[in-house]
Amino acid sequence: MQKINLTVTDRKKELVGTVISDILKIAVMLAFVFPFYWMLITAFKTYSESVAVPPTLLPSQWSLEGYVSTFNSGLNILGYMRNTVVVTVSVIALQLIVMVPAAYAFAKRTFPLRGLAFSLVLVAFMIPQQLTYISVYIMVSGWGMINSLWPQILPLGCDAFGIFMLRQSFKQIPDEIVESARLDSASEVQIMVQIMLPMCKSAMVTIAMFSFIGVWNAYFWPLVMTRKEEFRPLTLAIERLRDAEVGIRWNTLMAGNSLLVVPILVVFIFASKKIIEGFTYRGVK
Amino acid sequence: MAQIEFRNVSKYFGSNKVIENLNLTIEDGKFTVLVGSSGCGKTTLLRMIAGIGPATSGQVLMNGKDISEVAPGKRDIAMVFQNYAIYPTMTVRENIEFGLKNRKVPKEERNRLIDEYSRIVDMYNLLSRKPSQLSGGQRQRIALARAMVKKPAVFLMDEPLSNLDAKLRASMRIELKELHQKLKTTFVYVTHDQVEAMSMADIIVLMEKGEIQQVGTPEEIYHEPANVFAAQFIGTPPMNIIDMPNGYKMGYRPESVVFTAEKPAGDGYRKKGRIVTREMLGAETQYKVELSSGQAVMVKIADSRFREKQDVWITVEPEHLHYFDLSGVHYSHGGAPELLAEVVGGMNDV
Amino acid sequence: MSKDKTPSYVHQNKGSLGKRVTNAVTSWLMVLPAVAFLIAFVVYPAVNMAIMSLFYSNATKPYKKFIGLDNYNTLFFVKKDFYNALGNTAYYTAGALVSIIVFSVLLAQWMFRSRKLNNVAQTVFFTPHLVAGVSAGFIWSWLLSSQSYGLFNTVLTSLGLPAVRWLDDSSTAMISIIMMNTWKNIGYYALIILSSMKSIPTEIYEAARLDNASSFKIFFRITLPMISPQLFLLLITITTGSFKVFDSVRIMTNGGPGDSTRVLSMYIYDYAFQRNNTLGYACSAGMIMMIIMIVLTVFDFAFVEKKVHYQ
Numbered sequence: 001m002q003k004i005n006l007t008v009t010d011r012k013k014e015l016v017g018t019v020i021s022d023i024l025k026i027a028v029m030l031a032f033v034f035p036f037y038w039m040l041i042t043a044f045k046t047y048s049e050s051v052a053v054p055p056t057l058l059p060s061q062w063s064l065e066g067y068v069s070t071f072n073s074g075l076n077i078l079g080y081m082r083n084t085v086v087v088t089v090s091v092i093a094l095q096l097i098v099m100v101p102a103a104y105a106f107a108k109r110t111f112p113l114r115g116l117a118f119s120l121v122l123v124a125f126m127i128p129q130q131l132t133y134i135s136v137y138i139m140v141s142g143w144g145m146i147n148s149l150w151p152q153i154l155p156l157g158c159d160a161f162g163i164f165m166l167r168q169s170f171k172q173i174p175d176e177i178v179e180s181a182r183l184d185s186a187s188e189v190q191i192m193v194q195i196m197l198p199m200c201k202s203a204m205v206t207i208a209m210f211s212f213i214g215v216w217n218a219y220f221w222p223l224v225m226t227r228k229e230e231f232r233p234l235t236l237a238i239e240r241l242r243d244a245e246v247g248i249r250w251n252t253l254m255a256g257n258s259l260l261v262v263p264i265l266v267v268f269i270f271a272s273k274k275i276i277e278g279f280t281y282r283g284v285k
Numbered sequence: 286m287a288q289i290e291f292r293n294v295s296k297y298f299g300s301n302k303v304i305e306n307l308n309l310t311i312e313d314g315k316f317t318v319l320v321g322s323s324g325c326g327k328t329t330l331l332r333m334i335a336g337i338g339p340a341t342s343g344q345v346l347m348n349g350k351d352i353s354e355v356a357p358g359k360r361d362i363a364m365v366f367q368n369y370a371i372y373p374t375m376t377v378r379e380n381i382e383f384g385l386k387n388r389k390v391p392k393e394e395r396n397r398l399i400d401e402y403s404r405i406v407d408m409y410n411l412l413s414r415k416p417s418q419l420s421g422g423q424r425q426r427i428a429l430a431r432a433m434v435k436k437p438a439v440f441l442m443d444e445p446l447s448n449l450d451a452k453l454r455a456s457m458r459i460e461l462k463e464l465h466q467k468l469k470t471t472f473v474y475v476t477h478d479q480v481e482a483m484s485m486a487d488i489i490v491l492m493e494k495g496e497i498q499q500v501g502t503p504e505e506i507y508h509e510p511a512n513v514f515a516a517q518f519i520g521t522p523p524m525n526i527i528d529m530p531n532g533y534k535m536g537y538r539p540e541s542v543v544f545t546a547e548k549p550a551g552d553g554y555r556k557k558g559r560i561v562t563r564e565m566l567g568a569e570t571q572y573k574v575e576l577s578s579g580q581a582v583m584v585k586i587a588d589s590r591f592r593e594k595q596d597v598w599i600t601v602e603p604e605h606l607h608y609f610d611l612s613g614v615h616y617s618h619g620g621a622p623e624l625l626a627e628v629v630g631g632m633n634d635v
Numbered sequence: 636m637s638k639d640k641t642p643s644y645v646h647q648n649k650g651s652l653g654k655r656v657t658n659a660v661t662s663w664l665m666v667l668p669a670v671a672f673l674i675a676f677v678v679y680p681a682v683n684m685a686i687m688s689l690f691y692s693n694a695t696k697p698y699k700k701f702i703g704l705d706n707y708n709t710l711f712f713v714k715k716d717f718y719n720a721l722g723n724t725a726y727y728t729a730g731a732l733v734s735i736i737v738f739s740v741l742l743a744q745w746m747f748r749s750r751k752l753n754n755v756a757q758t759v760f761f762t763p764h765l766v767a768g769v770s771a772g773f774i775w776s777w778l779l780s781s782q783s784y785g786l787f788n789t790v791l792t793s794l795g796l797p798a799v800r801w802l803d804d805s806s807t808a809m810i811s812i813i814m815m816n817t818w819k820n821i822g823y824y825a826l827i828i829l830s831s832m833k834s835i836p837t838e839i840y841e842a843a844r845l846d847n848a849s850s851f852k853i854f855f856r857i858t859l860p861m862i863s864p865q866l867f868l869l870l871i872t873i874t875t876g877s878f879k880v881f882d883s884v885r886i887m888t889n890g891g892p893g894d895s896t897r898v899l900s901m902y903i904y905d906y907a908f909q910r911n912n913t914l915g916y917a918c919s920a921g922m923i924m925m926i927i928m929i930v931l932t933v934f935d936f937a938f939v940e941k942k943v944h945y946q
Contacts, residue, residue: 012354022752025745029759032818035774036762038786042777053783054793102669111662117670124673126932127681130879130900131925134907134918135680135687138697158672188661217767219882220900224908235769239886242773250777261770268765272758275765276826283827283872284865337841358847370838374860383856384846431846 036261043067043255050251066255073241073252079230080237081259087152087222087233088215092208094157100204102158103166104192108178125160133224140225151225152233156215161282162207169203170196206278209271216264234260287348287361287438287471288313289334294343296329303329304495306343312488316465316472320482320518321492327475330492331441334473335364347438358387363432364441368448369424371416371431377403378412381431388435398434406430422453433468440465442474446481458484479519483507491515513613522571524607525582533616534609539571539585541605545598546591554606556599558582563593574599681925688919693912706919717920719894720902723809727884727898728877730813731820735873736866738817739824743832744854746825757829760822768819772886775815776802805895808888812896815883824869831865832858875928899924 042050043066045059050066071077105111106118140151173196181191197204219235226232229240241256242248268275289311296304304326311317319327332338333345336357344351352360363384372380378399385395403409406426416424425445432440442461446454462485465472476482482489483503491498491506491514498518499511510516510524516536517523524536537554549555558574561581570589574597575581584599591597610616688707691700710717742760746753763771778786779801788798801811835858843853859866881900884890890897890905897905903924907917 021745025752025756029756032759032822033762035771035778035818038778039774051782051784054789055784055786098668098672101665105662105665109658109662109665111659111666114662114666117666120670120673120678124677126929127677128875128879128925128928129677130881131921131928132677132680132684134903134914134921135683136676138683138694139675139680141694154672155676157676158669160673160677163669213765217765217769219767219769219885224904235767238769238773250780253773254777257770257773261766264765264767265762268762276757276761279761279764279823280826280830283823283869284830335841335845337844356847357841357844360845362845364842364845366838366842368836368838370836370842372839372843372857374857374863383843383848387847387849387852431842435846 036265039254039257039261042251043258045251047249047251050249063251066249066251069249069252070241070256070259073244075237075240076230077234077237077256077259080232080234083149083152083231084216084233084235087149088212090149090153091156091215092211094153095159095162095207095211096204098158099162099166099207100197100200101192103163104170104196106163107167107170108173108175108196121160121163125164130220133221137224146225146227147231149231152215152218152222152231155225156211156221159207159211162210165207165281166200166203169200173199205274206281209275209278210282212267213264213275216260289439289471289473290346290349291330291333292344292346294330294333294340294345296326296333296338297341302495304340307495307497309490309497309500311471311473311490313471314469315487316462316474316485317488317490318474318476318482318486319490319492320476320479320486321498323477324494325492326495327477327490327492328443331364331443331473331475334360334439335362335441336360360439361437362439362441363435363437364443365425365428365432365445367444369428369445371424371427373416375416376412377408377414377416377419377427380416380427381434384431384435402430402434405433421448421450422457425449425457429464433464437470439471439473440468442472444476445474447476447478461485480521483519491518493518509615509618510607511615513609516607516609516615522583522585526609527580527582529608532611534613536607536609537601537605539583541601542582542584542586543600543602544572544584544586544588544591545600546595548598549600553603554599554601558597558599560591560593560595560597563591565589684918684921684925687915688922690915691912692915694908694914697914699912699915702915706916709916710919710923716894716897717902720897720899720920723895723897724878724880724899726809727813727880727896728874730809731816731877731880732870732873734813734817735820735824736870739821739828740859740866742821742825743828744858746829747832757822757826760825762822763819764823766819768882769886771815771819772883775811775818776887779811802888803892805892808892808896812880812884812887815887816877816880819883820873824873827869828862828865831862835861871931871934875931878924878928 041057041059044062044064045056046061046063046065049056049059049061049063106114106121136155137146137151140146140154145151145154177195178191181195186194217235218233222233222236226236238253238256238260241253244252291307291309293306293308294304295302295306303324307326307330309330319330321327329338333340336352336355339353344353346352347360372383375383381399381403382395385398390398399412400409403412406429408423408426408430411419411423416427419427425448428445445461446457449457458481461472461474474485483506486503488500489503489506490500493514499506499515501509501511506515506519510519513526513534513536517526520538520540522539524538526534526536529535543549548557556576558576560572561575562573564571569585569587570591572584572586572591573581574584576599582599604618607618608616687697689701689703690698691702691705692698746756746760780786781788781798781800781803783789783798785801787801792798799807802808839857839861840853843857848856879900880898881904884896884898884901888896890901899920903917903920905917906913906920
């Protein structure tokens with residue numbers, strides 16, 4: 001029989017370890033959010049303080065100079081913002097209109113060539129969108145759309161992953177519910193709008209959330225799909241701020257950047273649980 | 286070998302108290318079964334011994350020494366989990382070897398032990414298999430071998446048979462019993478199944494709501510239940526409990542009833558009733574009888590000749606009658622003539 | 636992804652032909668917009684790119700002149716810059732893959748226990764993932780500024796270490812971009828790894844502790860092997876994701892210094908839109924990139940089907 005070693009007080013050791021690990025963890029957490037902090041306080045510094053050596057951790061004088069020069073930079077910042085908002089909202093609306101009926105039919109209806117149609121969704125899911133942009137560009141410019149917001153909206157009208165996700169959540173609704181609605185002589189539209197949609201609200205919110213984050217943050221797609229400043233979103237405006245003739249003014253750039261970052265952070269603060277759940281779901285699939 | 290002692294242990298999960306100030310000694314070398322319904326704290330006690338769910342306060346002693354602060358791996362115990370907790374990515378051999386390696390047992394010794402114990406549990410030919418290729422019974426055997434190979438002073442088992450089918454469970458009960466006789470170490474076994482407890486235990490610890498109701502041999506628990514709860518927990522069907530006019534309770538086991546068609550002679554507990562249902566179980570027959578008072582009692586006897594809707598007389602001899610006081614604690618067994626008189630006088634049918 | 640099975644019984648035993656036709660038409664009306672969008676904006680453009688890669692062309696005239704596989708010939712055997720872009724992409728991908736996997740596994744392990752602090756940590760570590768690549772790129776360009784007022788260099792010099800030229804030095808530029816993207820993504824991948832770690836039954840950990848295994852050993856012998864199917868999938872996700880990297884590179888270095896950070900997606904973009912008459916050539920480079928990525932994704936799908944299920 002083995003002798004029990006009583007000299008080791010393992011639980012005390014463990015406690016000390018936990019405390020050290022917690023302190024370290026908090027430090028790493030602070031380091032993680034530090035870049036955002038640095039962006040915000042730089043935005044509130046005067047230009048001369050932003051390039052002072054050594055850099056100050058807090059503005060010695062809180063200044064709106066960065067924001068003022070963002071709006072006075074000669075760029076129509078409000079116009080860019082409007083484009084971002086219009087494109088984001090339109091994409092979400094279009095996606096829901098296009099994707100919800102399709103996901104419903106894939107989940108709950110049997111029809112000829114359903115397998116073929118669904119394998120098309122699968123194929124589309126595998127094709128990286130970033131590689132189709134050249135053809136899409138030629139196509140939309142051929143349609144004379146390049147001087148409008150449409151090239152930023154239409155090509156994103158249907159997202160294969162969103163269809164998967166919605167279909168999954170429609171499938172979880174028992175067929176008996178659809179059956180009994182039919183027996184109550186409800187029309188297909190009624191079934192979808194009054195019965196299915198309320199039961200899939202969560203999935204729809206998640207899809208809307210992905211689209212919001214994706215479109216709001218989009219840089220590459222609008223870069224390719226626009227030729228004129230008046231149709232460009234905020235992401236591209238920030239880049240223009242950097243390339244201003246006066247050289248890089250970091251307080252201005254960070255002020256502009258914060259216009260892009262803060263709305264996302266605010267949404268995250270209010271819906272962090274939902275967002276984290278949605279992203280984890282997408283990652284695990 | 287080891288004796289385990291709980292001294293004033295309490296366990297809280299947040300503000301939810303599961304066990305409060307519990308004291309218990311588990312005897313060295315005995316097969317002790319902790320039994321009770323789910324949530325009674327039996328698994329919590331087991332996890333305290335293992336060290337994987339330490340007590341909130343109080344001490345756990347092993348052979349008189351406090352082990353509350355000792356890491357689980359250094360406690361000289363082994364545990365078999367309900368879902369076996371086999372390491373799915375390791376082969377059968379690696380599963381058995383893992384604990385030995387961590388204890389720095391030399392290679393030749395390890396191989397010898399794996400050889401020996403895999404033969405004992407009849408898994409020798411499957412040593413290179415992965416757990417996903419094995420049946421439930423086989424996984425169970427790996428879990429046992431993995432525990433045995435450590436030659437622990439205490440064996441802990443948390444409902445190890447509950448995931449097996451009925452037939453396999455019955456044969457594993459006997460195997461575990463034999464194993465205990467061979468190893469002669471302390472076994473602590475947790476179950477919610479009273480049949481399992483009765484058939485395997487040297488000592489039963491009956492628990493309810495975090496408190497110990499009774500500690501005793503299966504015979505003691507069956508014949509001398511400490512309270513109404515114990516009387517009704519053990520036995521199928523449970524003991525019949527009848528309220529008495531003075532607030533006391535009387536009880537008798539369905540097995541100790543004598544059944545007659547005619548009114549029996551003599552004094553004592555004699556009741557008239559009518560058979561409501563009859564279940565023929567083979568060697569015995571179980572009847573549900575409605576007494577003239579309206580209360581239903583269960584009767585289990587060898588005689589299968591009685592039929593449903595038949596009027597019968599129930600006789601229970603004084604030595605089979607149990608009495609429980611106002612708080613449900615066992616008051617008297619067989620004796621207590623004053624209570625019997627009350628029963629006979631106030632409750633008997635004429 | 637689960638395979639499409641159940642024809643749900645809802646519409647199966649339909650009687651008359653007329654009813655069946657109505658049903659088919661209704662169903663197709665519901666699916667059609669989605670199918671049309673996917674064909675128009677995903678499937679057709681992909682096919683079209685393959686065709687364009689066989690032409691000498693520009694953005695206004697996509698099919699100027701058929702030249703067969705000439706673009707591919709130029710790509711592999713004439714121009715040397717394609718290999719440079721491919722190499723840079725491989726460098727970035729390998730670096731991002733290793734650092735993201737290693738750090739996110741460590742982070743997940745660190746946040747494993749269910750505690751309030753760990754919930755907060757998950758949220759905090761995830762935050763950068765939500766922010767635009769452009770925004771993150773700008774913030775890090777600012778932090779990494781090689782001017783004397785750059786924050787990282789201020790910290791380094793105050794510790795007595797030499798200042799680094801970060802994005803302005805071809806030997807550190809790519810590493811800086813990898814650093815930024817590690818910061819941006821590990822919180823997300825740690826969440827996924829964490830959810831797979833949490834699906835391991837707790838009894839297995841308890842059994843290992845009873846077997847006297849150290850935390851180190853539990854991690855390497857139990858946790859890591861058990862999450863390996865999920866890790867393998869992440870490996871592919873991160874690889875395909877890294878292959879597409881564009882925004883952060885464009886903002887932080889725009890391919891420089893020299894061509895040291897010119898990755899494949901940027902290379903294709905440049906040839907497609909910034910130069911004359913090289914659209915077909917860009918398409919051929921895009922085809923190579925697409926093939927690499929599709930192979931990886933198909934691999935991914937095949938693996939999901941065979942994914943090991945324990946117990």
